[in-house]
Amino acid sequence: MPYSSPFLTEHRPGRFACAGCDTAAFDARAKFDSGTGWPSFERALPHAVQERSDDSLGMERTEVRCATCGSHLGHVFDDGPQPTGLRYCMNGVALSFHTT
Ligand SMILES: [Zn+2]
Secondary structure: OOOOOHHHHOOOOEEEEEOOOOOEEEEHHHEEOOOOOOOEEOOOOOOOEEEEEEOHHHOOEEEEEEOOOOOEEEEEEOOOOOOOOOEEEEOHHHEEEEEO
16 A cells, blocks of 8 residues: 555665565665655666566556566656656565665
8 A cells, every 4th residue: 555664754774675585676865755655766776676567457567576586576667856767666565674
């Protein structure tokens, strides 16, 4: 459910990792408030995620999976802030948070 993730109010420095295998996927500095109710990031860590086209639900979307274990993490959209222009819209239950 939107607004259900405790990560929405997580603003400490650290890294968000795949809940399945604990591989770091997003740096907390890449997180931004998208207003959608989902934890959102402007970029993933290098080589941390795999992206593939997903046309389920009749929508053309890009699915984001953990590059290590293949867990579904969320979707990426191209309406994010500059400079990346990307919005990684993540499912909070697919992530864990580690302070650095
Ligand atoms: Zn994983």
